[in-house]
Amino acid sequence: MSTVASTAAPTGGQYHLRHAGPDGVVEAVVTEVAAGIRELRVAGFDLTEPFPADQAPAGANGIVLAPWPNRVAGGAWQLDGKTQQLDISEPKYGNASHGLLRFAPYRVVDQTESSIEQQATIHPQHGWPFTLETRVHHELVEDGIRITHTVTNRSGRPAPFAIGSHPYLRAGDTPAEDLVVRLDAATAFTVDERKIPNGTRPVEGTDVDLRQGRRAGDSDLDTAYTDVTPDAEGIRRTTLHGPEGDGVELWQDASFPYVQVFTSREFPRGDGKGLAVAVEPMTAPADALNSGEGLRWLEPDESWTGSWGIRRVWS
Structure with missing residues (x-):
């Protein structure tokens, strides 16, 4: 593994990983800031949307979301009958978005040619009176990458948390418009004008039903799903594939029962903007600090671990 530590890079150090798999070399670049995935490919076939080292990750591309994914309504939530006010990081909607580590550097605690473990501590701050140690x-692996998160409560009291990640998936050179997105989920969250969940609905008969596959270019999704059908091993899978069948899969273990699918049409493309598809594994949906849905509480010094990954799939 090689490391490029650049103070000029918006995402800090760049950690180059390499693994010689049976179907070709697997390569990735993981960043110091936000423990993000900047590049990921198998035998030259891109599995995520890459971005240059001298640029910030547009649209939260590839970053870890902790201690909550998505949004907290108005940045406010209740703890022991008192309002906690987080900093507003999404002025457009007036919410606190994507946690507290989006621009934070992580510290390397272990590394090999094909793996890296990084650690970052979430310290008490506006609206967050807890200390959490996080590791990523x-x-x-032979066909892609496996990401394992560990969260440990270093506070002297029980602490809540949720975890997510924000990769934009890609299937080689297939235009994003032509990718077919498939997710076997029966229920989607509905949201208000600030993109805060206000209920759920069955996907049957709606334009957010991905169970039989839906072309990304014909979709307008910023949708969180629940009731995702697991396989026999408890794994939930979202696949994107091109017209020839080759594609990419994001899998998530039982610790990540929710997934957000986002078809952004503002993604940087050369000199302009275009479509990209984010698939976000989450342990809880948006606004979990208020709703409590999916929110986990850790006792002092208690730890939690969960995994997800991205892999190439062939026709």
């Missing part, structure tokens, strides 16, 4: 382990 990226490991290349």
Whole structure:
């Protein structure tokens, strides 16, 4: 593994991982800031949307979301009958968005040619009176990458948390418009004008039903799903594939029962903007600090671990 530590890079150090798999070399670049995935490919076939080292990750591309994914309504939530006010990081909607580590550097605690483990501590701050130690382990495998998150409560009291990640998936050179997105989820969250969940609905008969596959270019999604059908091993899977069948899969274990699918038409493309598809594994939906849905509480010094990954799939 090689490391490029650049103070000029918006995402800090760049950690290059490599693994010689049976179907070709697996490569990735993981960043110091936000423990993000900047590049990921198998035998030259891109599995995520890459971005240059001298640019910030547009649209939260590839970053870890902790201690909550998505949004907290108005940045406010209740703890022991008192209002906690987080800093507003999404002025457009007036919410606190994507946690407290989006621009934070992580510290390397272990590394090999094909893996890296990084650690970052969430300290008490506006609206967050807890200390959480977080670790992210990226490991290349034969067909992609496996990411394992560990959260430990270092506070003297029980602490809540939720975790997510924000990769934009890609299937080689297939235009994003032509990718077919498939997710076997029966229920979608509905949201208000600030994109805060206000209920759920069955996907049957709606334009957010991905169970039989839906072309990304014909979709307008910023949708969180629940009731995602797991396989026999408890794994939930979202796949994107091109017309020839080759594609990419994001899998998530039982610790990540929710997934957000986002078809952004503002993604940087050369000199302009275009479509990209984010698939976000989450342990809880948006506004979990208020709703409590999916929110986990850790006792002092208690730890939690969960995993997800991205892999190439062939026709």
